[in-house]
Amino acid sequence: xxxxxxLHIEPPVVNxxxxxxxxxxxxxxxxxxxxxxxxxxxxxxxxxxxxxATNTVAFAKSxxxxxxxxxxxxxxxxxxxxxxxxxxxxxxxxxxxxxxPVIVSITASTPTVLAExxxxxxxxxxxLRASYSASTYGDxxxxxxxxxxxxSPGASPASPTHTHTAPAIVPTIDPATLVGIELNTxxxxxxxxxxxxxxxxxxxxxxxxxxxxxxxxxxxxIGLKLPPYLYSTRFAEVVRFVHTYTREIxxxxxxxxxxxxxxxxxxxxxxxxxxxxxxxCTNTLGNCLFFGEQVFNDRLESSTYTGxxxxxxxxxxxxxxxxxxxxxxxxxxxxxxxxxxxxxTPSPFALPPALGGLGGDSMHxxxxxxxxxxxxxxxxxxxxxxxxxxxxxxxGVTSPAAxxxxxxxxxxxxxxxxxxxxxxxxxxxxxxGQP
Ligand SMILES: Cc1cc2nc3c(=O)[nH]c(=O)nc-3n(C[C@H](O)[C@H](O)[C@H](O)COP(=O)(O)O)c2cc1C
Numbered sequence: 453x454x455x456x457x458x459l460h461i462e463p464p465v466v467n468x469x470x471x472x473x474x475x476x477x478x479x480x481x482x483x484x485x486x487x488x489x490x491x492x493x494x495x496x497x498x499x500x501x502x503x504x505a506t507n508t509v510a511f512a513k514s515x516x517x518x519x520x521x522x523x524x525x526x527x528x529x530x531x532x533x534x535x536x537x538x539x540x541x542x543x544x545x546x547x548x549x550x551x552x553p554v555i556v557s558i559t560a561s562t563p564t565v566l567a568e569x570x571x572x573x574x575x576x577x578x579x580l581r582a583s584y585s586a587s588t589y590g591d592x593x594x595x596x597x598x599x600x601x602x603x604s605p606g607a608s609p610a611s612p613t614h615t616h617t618a619p620a621i622v623p624t625i626d627p628a629t630l631v632g633i634e635l636n637t638x639x640x641x642x643x644x645x646x647x648x649x650x651x652x653x654x655x656x657x658x659x660x661x662x663x664x665x666x667x668x669x670x671x672x673x674i675g676l677k678l679p680p681y682l683y684s685t686r687f688a689e690v691v692r693f694v695h696t697y698t699r700e701i702x703x704x705x706x707x708x709x710x711x712x713x714x715x716x717x718x719x720x721x722x723x724x725x726x727x728x729x730x731x732x733c734t735n736t737l738g739n740c741l742f743f744g745e746q747v748f749n750d751r752l753e754s755s756t757y758t759g760x761x762x763x764x765x766x767x768x769x770x771x772x773x774x775x776x777x778x779x780x781x782x783x784x785x786x787x788x789x790x791x792x793x794x795x796x797t798p799s800p801f802a803l804p805p806a807l808g809g810l811g812g813d814s815m816h817x818x819x820x821x822x823x824x825x826x827x828x829x830x831x832x833x834x835x836x837x838x839x840x841x842x843x844x845x846x847x848g849v850t851s852p853a854a855x856x857x858x859x860x861x862x863x864x865x866x867x868x869x870x871x872x873x874x875x876x877x878x879x880x881x882x883x884x885g886q887p
Pocket of ligand 1: 468469470472495509518520522524525636677734735736810812813815846847848849867868870871873
């Protein structure tokens with residue numbers, strides 16, 4: 453079991469935030485799986501992201517890899533908060549109270565909007581805590597699983613928006629401590645908005661919002677979803693900025709002042725606190741290109757596209773023969789190949805915009821390198837609070853061996869998206885070694 457601040461994750465395997473954690477039914481299935489230790493929602497914005505047909509995913513034929521052009525969830529944050537409430541107040545299949553954490557992935561285009569989103573999550577946590585206190589002191593019998601509603605929450609009387617009474621189950625732990633926040637600042641597919649986490653100082657106003665939420669309520673668990681970084685100074689920069697949020701807390705004052713006092717693994721009051729409990733490494737690698745013939749359900753197979761001048765060397769796996777310079781080539785250069793536009797029909801590309809974020813086996817080495825780099829820097833840091841930051845290793849976790857590599861590189865918990873997309877929730881049986 454791995455503890456990330458208030459979240460106990462057992463087994464230490466989660467779904468990564470993705471398109472297959474979009475709907476209530478998908479979240480329910482992930483939550484019910486005995487092979488997930490926590491569930492992460494798809495990234496929500498305040499009002500929902502407007503999706504169209506260009507937002508899609510394709511799976512590679514040659515490996516368990518994907519390329520996707522999705523933005524964020526079309527569902528608003530309030531929808532996810534309703535669903536999270538339902539997940540955390542509905543008995544598990546065996547009738548026991550839910551104890552599995554749910555991490556709400558969010559993003560916002562301004563710090564003001566982010567602050568409102570965080571406030572709404574805190575309101576949900578307060579509501580969960582209030583229900584818990586009421587049930588702890590009340591007299592409620594847990595319903596049988598068949599009495600509990602496990603289907604999509606509509607406008608039924610048990611819907612969170614209509615539930616003002618105590619829940620029908622008696623939770624064993626404060627359900628507010630089961631809710632975490634993950635800030636996604638690394639989606640590579642948003643038009644004209646490159647991932648702000650590639651320019652870390654851009655993030656600081658957003659981290660300020662999260663930090664002040666944490667210091668007003670240190671029981672809040674916060675993670676940062678980071679992009680794949682490509683060179684060493686980036687890792688150092690992230691850690692340097694994250695460290696600026698550490699505050700020294702005098703143990704005596706802290707013990708006196710808070711009932712939700714975080715304890716170290718050895719039960720000691722902490723001397724320094726940092727708002728960020730984990731780094732999720734990594735998001736997809738942006739600007740990657742698959743041609744249609746490289747993916748399943750490609751749009752090229754049935755077409756007659758020949759690829760124009762750009763395709764001549766790509767239509768075969770044979771290396772092109774060396775070109776003997778003609779007498780004239782020393783004086784007139786050959787024209788460069790003309791890459792096709794993504795809008796031509798039929799398109800040669802796997803995705804409508806051509807470019808998208810790469811996930812799965814193809815990005816596993818870069819994800820491992822990111823996890824390893826952060827793990828080394830965090831472990832060597834002089835600040836105790838920084839050394840406590842955990843890593844959720846994501847990127848090409850498609851087999852038990854890949855999960856083991858992630859852990860060997862420094863991840864406490866592993867997560868997957870591409871494997872989930874390919875296999876459904878069975879992905880977690882595969883990772884558990886039960887193919
Ligand atoms: C179809 C798809 C949708 C995704 N959507 C999100 C998202 O909403 N938020 C997010 O933080 N990451 C998102 N990701 C990135 C994944 O969380 C993950 O970081 C990435 O895919 C690498 O993991 P993998 O190799 O297991 O796919 C998405 C990935 C895929 C494949």
